[in-house]
Amino acid sequence: MAAVRTSSEITVNRIAIVAVLLVTIIFLAPIYWIASTAFKPRNLATTIPPTVVFQPEISPFVKLFTKRSQLRSPPSPEEYAAAPWWERVVFDGGEKIVRDGKGQVQWSGYPSRFMNSLIIAITSTVLAVGMGTFTAYGFSRFKVKGEADLLFFILSTRMLPPVVVAIPMFLMYRAVGLNDTHIGLIILYTAFNLSFSVWLMKGFMDEIPKEYEEAALVDGYTRMEAFFKIVLPEAATGIAATAVFCFITAWNEYAFALIMTNRRAQTAPPFIPSQVGSGLPDWTVIAAGTFLFLLPVAIFTFLLRNHLLRGMSFGAIRK
Amino acid sequence: MTQIELRGIQKFFGAVQVIKDLNLKISDNEFIVLLGQSGCGKTTTLRAIAGLETIDEGDILIDGKPVQHLKAANRDIAMVFQSFSLYPHMSVYENIAFPLRATRQSRAEIDSEVRSVAKTLQISDLLAKKPSALSGGDMQRVAIGRALVRRPKAMLMDEPIGALDAKLREEMRAEIKRLHIKQGSTTIYVTHDQIEAMSLADRIVIMHEGVLQQVGTPDEVYSRPANLFVAQFVGSPVMNVADAAVAETASSVSVSVGGVASGFEFPRALLSKLNGHAGGSLALGIRPEGVLLRRAAADGFVPVETQIVEPLGSFDIVDLRVGSEMLRARTKSGFISGPGEKVFARIDPTQAHFFDKASGKSLEVRL
Known part of the structure; x- marks a missing residue:
């Protein structure tokens, strides 16, 4: 059978496709910019007009992970020949990798900042989503006195830009010794994400029919068992979506990380721009750091993409 | 052997009383149907028996033991929900096995129980499927299977076939009846x-606005309704109810x-059976099959259009x-073009019912 579509519908459809493509390009352009800069030779990073075709290099990543200093004189041919390939690419850029007295390569601050970001973002996401799920279940299933007021109160923590409370928070944290600690940032991000998590999860919980748990209760299970065996699997979609949002928020947070941490618990966001420093910034290294920083969120979201699309089988209840 | 007894059950939702002093005894293997309009308290009663709803007063006894303080899980009762409530993330097999897993039976025992129930319900070929892949009737069978598998003391069913289409409803009705005869559990x-209700029940319990109206076999509630509500709720088409005036004539009684x-002719015995109510405000109830028609005028027939x-x-x-x-x-x-x-119409006196209009109660007139 021939498709029945009028010419105006076809035109609208084409316009829509063009619009979607345009929006996609606008959204992806910065990511392309960062990714391409991360693989550019240093001298091509800031050319005008931008260089699009170039021989990709790995040197920005080597530089990102190591401590370097400027070469006063070029390395001797023997020194150059003896160096591994990753050290040679640094020599080529007019720098050398700093080694300690025993000849061990000195790591830059990036790997530890990256690890801090992972630890803090993952822990706070697990806590926020876990507590949020339980709280949302409570609000969704039980008669809670003053439910509307409590939910509003929970949401009110999001009603001002968090950075407004940065100074008092800093003073409080310093007083109790939480500044520049992992725990400090984890508490902060968990608290910040919790209201969001409760509200989002409540929406998902409300959608899970009560009859599922009631069936489980009659089938001989306690409410706790029913929660873990029936409600949690049903809420997987919601939990995944909430986790992605909480993780992204914690992962990308900049202001508090900048104010509350400086070394031990510093996360990647405040560290990457600090590399700009004085003198001539090496944009390729900054781009490499940013590029690697984007990967975990991209991977995390990619892994959960099936859950994010609401394709779960909700056909087993007939209304 | 499971007897269920409800003693003086009262239940409030806020200020609204949804169950008013409900007393009911259900004997072993009996198939009881709670019948009533939506909001009459029948589902709340069922949920209270299951333990999904608390009661404000009264006792629920299963085999003589009060259970109103027991959790649903400890009452050993199975329930089939109108929505079927099959767990969507589990296969049909897992759904049926789920109640058994709570009892910590061995894998082999569970497997044999699940397969035997599946066989009874003819769903053996569906065991690997997910509920979302099933038709309405099959979902229903799985839901019943999940309820049966544990061999519970009693089965509770909350409008289990209400969500199915008319033809399937009829099929499932027969199947539920067949299953009850075979398994014989208090339902x-x-x-x-x-x-x-009429086709399934051993006894029907009719409820209206939280009050039990009548308990009886299908035949009893149909042919001897206790009040106007039952008279008009049971039976299709609905029973005719009309204000009636009784007058004595030379040879008989005219209603x-x-x-x-010109009234319908009734035997003289009506007067004594009405027991003094003849002068009061009466309602006559007659089912459509009790209104007899003929084309030619005859004694006792009233002209109608x-x-x-x-x-x-x-x-x-x-x-x-x-x-x-209107009758x-x-x-x-x-017969009528x-x-x-x-x-010309006549009313069959043996099928007539008389009700006191003020109280709505049947005057128990049997001619």
Whole structure:
């Protein structure tokens, strides 16, 4: 059978496709910019007009992970020949990798900042989503006195830009010794994400029919068992979506990380721009750091993409 | 052997009383149907028995032991929900095995139980499927399988076939009945569909606004309704109810309806059976099959005019105007050709019911 579509519908459809493509390009352009800069030779990073075709290099990543200093004189041919390939690419850029007295390569601050970001973002996401799920279940299933007021109160923590409370928070944290600690940032991000998590999860919980748990209760299970065996699997979609949002928020947070941490618990966001420093910034290294920083969120979201699309089988209840 | 007894159950939702002093004894293996309109308290009663709803007063006894303080899980009762409530993330097999897993039985035992229930319900080929891949009837079978597998003390069913289409409903109704005869467990079934109730129940419990109206076999509630509500709720088409005036004539008793001078003829015995209510405000109840029609005038027949004819295949339902009232009569199909026909009607005294209009109660007149 021939498709029945009028010419105006076809035109609208084409316009829509063009619009979607345009929006996609606008959204992806910065990511392309960062990714391409991360693989550019240093001298091509800031050319005008931008260089699009170039021989990709790995040197920005080597530089990102190591401590370097400027070469006063070029390395001797023997020194150059003896160096591994990753050290040679640094020599080529007019720098050398700093080694300690025993000849061990000195790591830059990036790997530890990256690890801090992972630890803090993952822990706070697990806590926020876990507590949020339980709280949302409570609000969704039980008669809670003053439910509307409590939910509003929970949401009110999001009603001002968090950075407004940065100074008092800093003073409080310093007083109790939480500044520049992992725990400090984890508490902060968990608290910040919790209201969001409760509200989002409540929406998902409300959608899970009560009859599922009631069936489980009659089938001989306690409410706790029913929660873990029936409600949690049903809420997987919601939990995944909430986790992605909480993780992204914690992962990308900049202001508090900048104010509350400086070394031990510093996360990647405040560290990457600090590399700009004085003198001539090496944009390729900054781009490499940013590029690697984007990967975990991209991977995390990619892994959960099936859950994010609401394709779960909700056909087993007939209304 | 499971007996269930409800003693003085009261239940409030806020200020609204949804169950008012409910007393009921259900004997072993009995199939009880709670029948009533939506909001009459029948589902709340069922949920209270299951332990999904608390009660404010009274006792729920299972085999003589009060269970109102026990959790649902500890009452050993199975329930089939209107929505079926199959767990969507589990296969049919897992759904049926789920209640057994709570009892910590061995894998082999669970497997054999699940397969035997599946065989009984003819769903063995569906065990690997997910609920979302099933048809309505199969979902229903799985839901019943999940309830049966544990061999519970009692089965509770909350409008289990209400979500199915008409043809499937009829099939499943027969299947539920067959299963009950085979398995023989005490069953409480909630429905608003009186045909379902009539066809399934050993006894029907009719509820209205939280109050139990009548308990009886299908035949009892149909032929001897305790009050006007039951009279008009049970039976399709609905029983005719009309204000009636009783007058004594020379040879018999005349019951006139709709202010018409010539009344329907009743035997003299009616007066004594009405026991002094003859002068009060009475309502006459008569099912359409109790209104007899003929074309020619005859003794005891009252002239009436036909209004609407509803052909229903095996019979017709004819609306008759009797003064200011309408009576519906059941005739053989094609007996009345259309509206506006003048025919003659009589009421079969043996099928007539008399109600006190003020209280709505039946006066228990049997002629």
